[in-house]
Amino acid sequence: MAKAVKKKENQGFFKYIKWFWILFATGIFSFALLFLLASWGVFGGMPAYEHLENPKTNLASQIISSDDELLGKFYLDDNRTPISYEELPQNLVDALVATEDARYFKHAGIDARGTLRAFAYLGKKGGASTITQQLSRQLFIGAREKKKTQAILQKAKEWVLATRLEKQYTKEEIIAMYLNIYDFLNNADGIRSAARIYFGKEPIDLKTEESAVLVGMLKNSSYYNPLRREELVLNRRNTVLGQMAKYDYITEQEKDSLQALDMDINFNPENHREGLATYFRMNLQKFMNKWINDNPKPALEDDRDRYNLYLDGLKIYTTIDSRMQANAEEAVKEHMKKLQAEFFHQNTPDRNRTAPFLDLEQFEIDAIMERAMKNSHRWREMKKQGKSENEIRASFKKETEMTVFDWNSDTQEKDTVMTPLDSIRYYKTFLRTAMMSIEPQTGHVKAWVGGLNYKHFQYDNVIQGGRQAGSIFKPFVYAAAIDQLRLSPCDSYPDTQYCIEAEKHGNPEPWCPKNSDGTYSGNMFTLKHALANSVNTVTARLIDMVGPKSVVSIVKNMGIKSEVLEVPSIALGTPDVNVYDIVGAYGAFVNQGVYVKPVMVTRIEDKNGQVLYEYVPETKDVLSKDVAYAMINLMEGVTQGGSGTRLRHSYNKNNTVYKEIITGYPYNLTNPIAGKTGTTQNQSYGWFMGMVPNLVTGVWVGGEDRATHFSSLAYGQGASMALPIWGLYMKKNYANEEIGVSAEEFPKPEDLSIEVDCVKYKEEMQQDIDTEDDLDDLDF
Structure with missing residues (x-):
């Protein structure tokens, strides 16, 4: 009887064991099937291998000066200029690995230990996305899905793509690609733009604490925006520095001294209306549009038959010397500010001037203002919208908040309220150059x-x-x-x-x-x-x-x-x-x-x-x-x-x-x-x-x-x-x-046939006169 009971108990125990292994095998099979189906594209298209070899990103065209400085870029939405791993500072790489993927150089795209930790603690002790997975999501997948089912399927695709990327590229290339593609906000697409916009320097020149700021933004650049949430970004930077100390990239003493520093953001916006040589760049844009129109791409190069100035990453080598350009802009600003001050002084209303016009009758001034109003952007846009002339004219007399040019401001701008018609007259008071x-x-x-x-x-x-x-x-x-x-x-x-x-x-x-x-x-x-x-x-x-x-x-x-x-x-x-x-x-x-x-x-x-x-x-x-x-x-x-x-x-x-x-x-x-x-x-x-x-x-x-x-x-x-x-x-x-601007004499031609030495010229002329007088005395 006892044996029968024991046998029955053993059968029950082995039953549980059998079902455990069945469930385990089913889980393994389902897990494998999930990734197999993802690789086959069942859950959505997967990029072909040729796309993995050459992932498409929009690249800004660069404007390069004759002294090899970046003057600016042409771009639409993506102000991106890729750089190689060798152009990244080591402190930036260290900060990235310490913060985002501590075992990056040890795994093959998926961090098993991190994944198990994420499952065990339901993500409360950090996620499991490796740098390679984050890159695959940004390159080929897009924003995270909010629905759990979709999120799981998306994660499966990430894993498959991450392993493929690891086979296709070196670890160093993946880091460079990841930093090049990330959007750091404020037109800072990619690490090069971010370094220039937030710190006014090339990435290779970034200090450890500056690299920590940018790595901190990788968590969520909209949330950790240094222009809007300075204290939040500072705390995030210090967290990154803490991670670098935790994994021995810097010492505890270095961490403490760096965390005590101010963030020192040096914001240098990169857009088409600001920066060096803006007028030159706008004229260059016209030159490039004509060149692109006259020079189609070689056949079968890609799906566009013409180069795109804003997407194709062209390098435009110009004749502009950035140092001379800066000198020119400084000279203009220095003199025109003083000259304008005197012009304003001479044409103030209390001096009985019809500023900015002198010696004109009122009907002549009215004619100038009428012409300016009809040539304005406001007039053209309202005309396109089908507004009547009376409506348009009325809008020019309505006070509006606006930002106008002002020599006396550090930013050369001031906020004010005036009518558009008054703003036209205001701008006409400025001398141009x-x-x-x-x-x-x-x-x-x-x-x-x-x-x-x-x-x-x-x-x-x-x-x-x-x-x-x-x-x-x-x-x-x-x-x-x-x-x-x-x-x-x-x-x-x-x-x-x-x-x-x-x-x-x-x-x-x-x-x-x-x-x-x-x-x-x-x-x-x-x-x-x-x-x-x-x-x-x-x-x-x-x-x-x-x-x-x-x-x-x-x-x-x-x-x-x-x-x-x-x-x-x-x-x-x-x-x-x-x-x-x-x-x-x-x-x-x-x-x-x-x-x-x-x-x-x-x-x-x-x-x-x-x-x-x-x-x-x-x-x-x-x-x-x-x-x-x-x-x-x-x-x-x-x-x-x-x-x-x-x-x-x-x-x-x-x-x-x-x-x-x-x-x-x-x-x-x-x-x-x-x-x-x-x-x-x-x-x-x-x-x-x-x-x-x-x-x-x-x-x-x-x-x-x-x-x-x-x-x-x-x-x-x-x-x-x-x-x-x-x-x-x-x-x-x-x-x-x-x-290298010359301070030498102008080169003089050999055997100059035109006499430019006036003392010598007078002597020669006098000799000619004396000779003519002698000839007049001869009896022929």
Whole structure:
């Protein structure tokens, strides 16, 4: 009986054992089947192996300067630039592994110990996702599912993909891919953008505590946003540092000292309206769009037949020198802020000014404002929406909260309330500017500043539209005269009234131009003195001698694309030109008579480094070496005894803003400089063209409308409005010897056939006169 009971008990025990193994085997089989089905794509498509080899991510195109600095990027949603594992600092890798996956280098994509812990404690002691699993989810799966069933199926897919990734890539490559693909918020897509945006540096330069901040954000960048939740992010950073100490990547003492540091976020937003060379980048965008349209991709490269500037990760190598660009932008800001302060002072309402317009009747002001209103973005957008004209006009008179440009703010912005119509008038009070530098021998554009602030003034004054040239046009007249008549800078002409016949001028009356002060000195002036001091009568005489047609021919050959009429009045600078064209034209004077078309891009590569485009210079011989050098000699007179001599002087630090602008900043430049100032009618626009042997720079300053101007020539001339920017810019360039701006003499052609030494020229002329007198005495 006892045996029967015992046998029955044993049968019951083995029954339980049997069912345990059946259930265990079923679990194992189900578990294996789950992953097998996931790998077959039953729970949703799985990426093909070729996609694992080349996972697609949107890559921003990079804009690279001539000194190998990143100027900016072109992107839509993803500001991503991938970097290799070798470009990551070790402290970043250590922080990542210590915080996210301590056994990363020991498992094959799935951490069994972590998985068992997660099951045992239901995730309360941390999850089980490895770095490889997190990468697979971001690359191919997407956001976590909230429903439990879907979440389990998603996890199965993650595991399968993680093991495949581990077979396809090295551990180092997976870490680089993971950090490159993560969205750190605030346009910081990937670790390179994150390092630059949050700390203003490349990833390799990150300090341990900075790396800890970025690794801490990997948990949830929206939640751990350093711009909004500083204390929360600081605590998270310290947690990461604690993990690094726990796994012996840093010592306890290092952890304590690092945790005591402030977070020190150095926010550098990367977007299309901020950063260095914004105007240049926007013009470059137009160049790239045209190039992309003209250059389809090779057949079968991918599913798009054209390159995408925002997704394909192109590398655009530009001619811009980031150091010179920064110097240019600083010089513009430094001078324009002071000049604007004086302009505001002269045009305040209590001085009975119709700011910003001088000498206009109310109906003229109304016409300007009406035109500006109809050309505004607001008007166009409301028109598209089908709003009536009355509704649109009413909206311009309704007070609105807005952020406007302000020189007196550290951010150059202020929040205010005003009507859109008042904001139009407010912006018209600001003087605008443009400057561009090129290397004349290559045409490489080294600096490009199209305005005061791209976010608020998006019109690029370097290349858009044209402004009256004023006296900077006169060198073309002198060049034509020297070229055709073989004149010397030492030849002299009288400063007396000179009239050009009506039939030559195309007007009913003869054209008799006066000098800027309305007088004639009656003195004899050399060409060098006449150009240096912008003597109108001498310039009029020269264009009458050679004819307007020859001047226009030279101008066109030197790259001026705007319309230039064949009339004598062009001698005084009536044509409109833009900074881009005029700087290129002046480059031919420095480059021994050879015009080189300005260039912005030297090379374009795809994301793999394959060269897609290389620049071929466009050149044209327009003047002989002798004529070009004679012109440089003429324009050196501008800075030796003309309107540009203030470049040679300093000023007393106790001077007022007025004296700083009028007498100049502390330039004290002693090197050879050729230049030309330009001032237009009514003191509306001021120009300065400055040249040294390897750099030609043009600067323009003026209002949006010609009606915006200074009331006196003291402020409203090129030497006060534009020249100071050039002087400040060059001082900054010379302060950095690595930039390599020349301070040498302009190269002189061998066997120069045009005499530029006026002392020697006078002696030779006297000898010729003496010889002629002797010949007159002979009896033939």
